[in-house]
């Protein structure tokens with residue numbers, strides 16, 4: 001299968017544990033992230049998405065569409081959202 005959105009993510013996202021959650025800023029000073037596949041913008045305000053599937057460390061984000069399109073290939077495991085941040089939570093006020 002070839003898809004313009006695929007460029008080697010299986011090296012680090014295959015069988016990853018993902019959690020569906022509201023977008024949170026990963027690190028102070030950042031204000032958005034991009035979907036690992038379609039590059040859609042995750043942001044608290046003004047982006048394409050305000051929630052999606054994140055890795056446990058909140059570092060990588062995947063939008064719902066891409067999740068649906070690639071979940072069978074990547075064999076992702078969904079873990080329940082515990083609402084406890086993996087990194088110190090920084091909320092934009």
Ligand SMILES: [Zn+2]
Pocket residue numbers: 035036037038039040062063064065066067
């Ligand atoms: Zn996407």
